[in-house]
Amino acid sequence: MSDSTISDLTNIGDSQPARRGLLQLGITLAGACYAGAIGYPVYRYLATPARRAEIAEGEITTVTVAANGLPGPGTATIFLFGSRPTLLIHHQDGHYVAFDAVCSHLGCTVAYQPENHRIFCPCHGGVYDVNTGAVVSGPPPRGLTVYHVEAKDDHVVISKV
C-alpha cells in the first residue's frame, strides 16, 4: 500500500465517530419533533374544560358593552368576561365601576344591592364596597378584582387592569 492509501483509511476511521454522533443527534431531533407533533394535540385534547377556559380567558383582556346592554343609573348588570361573571355598576352620578363578580371566599356570584348600597354575597353574607370592591364585612379574605372602565358615547369598555 502507498502512504496516501494508509492516510485515507486513517481519515475514514477518524470520521466515523463524528458521523455516528451527527446521526444520533439527527435521530434525537427527529424524535423530539415527532413527540411534540403527537404530544401537543393530545395535551390539548386531554386538557380539562376548566383549563381550556382559563387559557381562553387569559386571552380576553377587553370587553365592550353596547348601549342596549348598559344598566341605567343606580342599577347594575352582570355579563361574562371570558367565562367569569362580571358586575358592572352604573352609579347615580354617572360613573361606572366593574368588578369580577366571583366572591373571594368560596366563589359564589355576588350581587349589587342598591337599596343597601353594597355588593352582597348571598352564600355566607360577604359584603363588598360598591366603589372599590373592598371587603366591608363577612368571611371573604380579599376584595373583588377591579376592572378598568372607560365610558364612551354609546358603549363602555371594560378591561383588565
Ligand code: FES
Ligand atoms: S362565598 Fe361569598 S361569602 Fe362565602
